[in-house]
Amino acid sequence: MSRFRTRLTAVLVAVGLALTAAPAPPAAAASGPNLAAGRSMSASGHNDVYVVTNANDGNQSSYWESPNNAFPQWIQVDLGATITVDRLVLKLPAGWGTRTQTLTVQGSTNGSTFNTLVGSAGYTFSPAGNNTVTVTVAPAATRHVRLLITANTGWPAGQLAELEVYGPATGDTQAPTAPTNLAFTEPGNGQIRLTWSASTDNVGVTRYDVYANGSLRASVSGTTLTYTDTQPASATVSYLVRARDAADNVSASSNTVTRTGSTPGGTNLAVGKPVTASSMVHVFAAANAVDDDVTTY
Numbered sequence: 637m638s639r640f641r642t643r644l645t646a647v648l649v650a651v652g653l654a655l656t657a658a659p660a661p662p663a664a665a666a667s668g669p670n671l672a673a674g675r676s677m678s679a680s681g682h683n684d685v686y687v688v689t690n691a692n693d694g695n696q697s698s699y700w701e702s703p704n705n706a707f708p709q710w711i712q713v714d715l716g717a718t719i720t721v722d723r724l725v726l727k728l729p730a731g732w733g734t735r736t737q738t739l740t741v742q743g744s745t746n747g748s749t750f751n752t753l754v755g756s757a758g759y760t761f762s763p764a765g766n767n768t769v770t771v772t773v774a775p776a777a778t779r780h781v782r783l784l785i786t787a788n789t790g791w792p793a794g795q796l797a798e799l800e801v802y803g804p805a806t807g808d809t810q811a812p813t814a815p816t817n818l819a820f821t822e823p824g825n826g827q828i829r830l831t832w833s834a835s836t837d838n839v840g841v842t843r844y845d846v847y848a849n850g851s852l853r854a855s856v857s858g859t860t861l862t863y864t865d866t867q868p869a870s871a872t873v874s875y876l877v878r879a880r881d882a883a884d885n886v887s888a889s890s891n892t893v894t895r896t897g898s899t900p901g902g903t904n905l906a907v908g909k910p911v912t913a914s915s916m917v918h919v920f921a922a923a924n925a926v927d928d929d930v931t932t933y
Contacts, residue, residue, distance in 0.1 A: 671721070671842070671882055672713045672781070672801040674855075679711040683793060691796045696727050696767075702785070702794035709794040712782035713801060717840045717858035718745050719882050720803050722775045726759065726783075727798035728767040735790025736760045741771060743778030750782055758787075767797075775804055803839075803882055812837035812879035815844065815890040820875065828873065828895050829864045835879035835887055845878045847889075872897040904928065 672692060679688040679700060686701035688711060702709035715721075724741065741754035753773050761767040781801050785794035812835040821829050835841050841858035848865065856863055858879070867873050874894040879887040906926050913922035924932035 668802050669882060669884055670725075670800045671715050671719055671803055672799055675716055676714040677711070677799075678714070680709045681706075691799045694798070696797045697729050699729055699795055699797040701791075704791075704793045706793075708784055708786045710782050710784045711794065711796055711799065712742075712780055713799055714747065714857075715779050715781065715801065715842070717842050718777050718779045719840050719842065720775050720777050721753075721781060721801055722773050722804050723802050724771040724773065724781070724783075725798070725800040725802065726761075726769050726771065726796060727800070728761045728795060729797050730763065730767050732761070732763070732767055733790065734760065734762040735788060735795075737785055737789075737794065738787035739794075740784040740786075741773060742782040742784055743776055744780040744782070745778060747780045750780070753778070753781075756784075756786065808839050808881065808883040809885065810838045810881075811885035812841050812881055812887040814888040815877045815879055818875065818877055818890040818893050820893050820895060822895070823864070826866055826869055827864055828867055828875075829862065830875055830877070830893070831862045832877050832890055834861055837879070837881045837885075839881055839883070841879045842882050843880050845880065845886075847876050847878070848873050850874075867895070868897070870897040871895075 673694070675692065677688045677692045679702065681703045682688055683701045683703050686699055688700050690698040691700040691711060692713065700711060702711070721743070728735075736758045738756060738758045740752060740756045742750040743753045744750040753776050754771055759769045759771065761769060781799075783794075783796070783799070788795060815832040815835050817833040819831055823829050830846065832844075835844075843855050843858050844860065845852055846854045846856070846863050846865075853865060854863055865873070865875075872894065874892050876892045877890040907928045909926055911922045911926045916922060920933055
């Protein structure tokens with residue numbers, strides 16, 4: 637009996653150790669669209685080739701790294717419009733060892749005055765959690781989201797592979813209103829400058845899509861109401877604009893404007909005028925070049 641009890645105790649201890657050593661499950665994916673996707677990034681600086689755009693390219697293997705041994709450092713994203721934010725998902729390359737970064741989450745509506753959204757705290761990135769952490773933010777309306785990094789136990793710099801920003805899962809299904817008053821001018825040769833009046837939305841317009849002859853030509857932020865295109869003077873191009881919100885709801889199309897291409901016109905002033913040349917061969921005289929006949933030369 638004592639031998640049986642000994643073996644049973646050993647089994648229970650082994651099971652307990654296995655359960656204790658089991659890795660934590662990966663962090664759950666945030667719902668809703670990533671509001672930072674495709675948005676403009678900036679930082680206090682970068683080290684070597686580890687530029688700030690690496691933190692917003694959708695690739696967890698690439699990363700931004702700040703100048704070394706120079707805390708504090710910061711990295712931020714411009715969401716394109718003032719939007720309600722309630723959580724961030726921060727990632728480092730999946731194969732990296734465990735490290736803790738101390739950071740503060742800040743927000744701004746104008747890009748110059750920042751408020752604290754989440755106070756300074758240490759966040760541990762570990763392979764067991766796919767080197768991903770989620771930072772919960774009390775719902776706040778902001779346009780610029782900044783991470784102010786003051787320490788890193790794994791390297792003397794701020795490091796980030798992906799900065800993802802999410803808003804409340806409100807189930808927003810209301811599309812913005814259509815942009816209005818689309819018009820164009822031609823400020824220079826081959827340039828077409830479009831302007832329009834802003835759309836409205838129950839949450840906020842995040843971008844405008846500009847279409848040329850039915851194809852997407854460009855996208856601009858939700859606060860930008862102009863776009864300058866480059867087209868040959870001879871091209872006839874029809875434009876329209878649509879608005880989008882953070883839930884990717886799309887507005888109806890704006891009015892359409894068309895720039896009609898032009899062809900060279902006027903009178904050829906050289907026809908029949910006296911002409912000279914450095915020389916000629918056989919019967920191919922210089923006068924053939926101004927006789928308005930493309931078969932002679």
